[in-house]
Amino acid sequence: MFDLDSYLARIALPSRVTVDAEGLARLQRAHRLAIPFENLDVRLGRAIAIDSASVFAKLVTAKRGGYCFEQNRLLLDALAAHGFAARPLLARVWLRATDVPGMTHSFSLVHIDGQDWIADAGFGGSYLPPMPLIDGAEAQGPDGARFRLTRDAQHGWMLLRDGHPGHTDGRSAGEGWEAQYSFTTDHVWDADLALANHWTSTAADSRFRQANIVSIILPRGFASLTDRHYSRRVGEDQSAATITDPRVYRMRMSLMFGIDLTPEETATLFAE
Structure with missing residues (x-):
């Protein structure tokens, strides 16, 4: 049984959202503002479980983050608890791809009043607002970025x-x-999903095996920490730094991303 009250408290929403496009956008936005995208358990040598109970225990109860298979499992369960009709989809991520990439990303297809929408609480690259699945549909994120959906003859959308x-x-x-x-x-x-998650978390070629990756959206911006390289941009204001002290690394994880690492976890991650 999904504990909706605990989930809503985790994402700082005072009540359920309406079962419509506006409610979907509000839920996803709150989720991404509160729960960081991160792959730290992969880098710590831990298996990534994507069943509902394990994901809830990690992202809600333990107040950790996760990557797409975890984030969107949690979002799907929250959508179902609200009464939305939704199911998972798989995608090929093209950022910096030099060949056709594998299906290593998961997100959600949501059906609202006769119209399909895509919702994604687990895309670590940037913030994508929910969008109607219509050829040529466009949406604007709170940071000013525009998104567009187009039909693709070879890859669908x-x-x-x-x-x-x-x-x-x-x-x-x-x-x-x-x-x-x-x-x-x-x-x-x-x-x-299990097969895609297994490859993503264990294959040597997966980017999640190659770097410590953490990010979170801000009300009008984005913050990320990749290995020791920190970046934060809000509107036109941008700052960046390379962290050279593990104590600063641990503090940044806690204060910016809400991830409280043990000294042992910090030492392992900082040494990577």
Whole structure:
């Protein structure tokens, strides 16, 4: 049984949202403002469980973050508890891809009043607001970035972003329309998610095995910490630094991202 009250407290919402497009946007936004995107358990050698109970225990009870398979499992459960009709989808992330990428990203398809929407609480690259699944549909994020959905002859749908690269996790090549991820609406089974999650968390070629990655959206901006490189941008105000002291690293994790690491965890991550 999903503990909706505890989830709403975790994301600082005082009550349930309405079961409509506005409610979906409000729920996803609060979720992303409160729960950081992070892969630290992967880097600490821990298995990533994506069943509902494990995800809730980590992201809500233990107040940790997670990556897409965890974040969007939690969002799907919260949507179901509200009465939304939603199911998972898989996507290919195109940021900095040199060949057709694998399906290593999960997000949600939500059906509202006869219209399908995409919702994504687990895209660490930037903040994507919910969008209607309509060819040519556009949406603007609170940081000013624009997003567009287009039909793609080879890959089904393509999500594009046009915005300042400072409001991303650093993979953006610059301003102008840039492919984020592609997807189809084919049914995704639990086994598909398990396989994609296993590769993402264990394969040597996965970016989540290669760097410590943490990010969170801000009301009008974005903050990230990749290995020891910290970046924060709000509007036109941007700051960046390389952290050289593990005590500062631990403090930054706690104060900026809400992740409280033990001294032992900090030592392991800072040494990577």
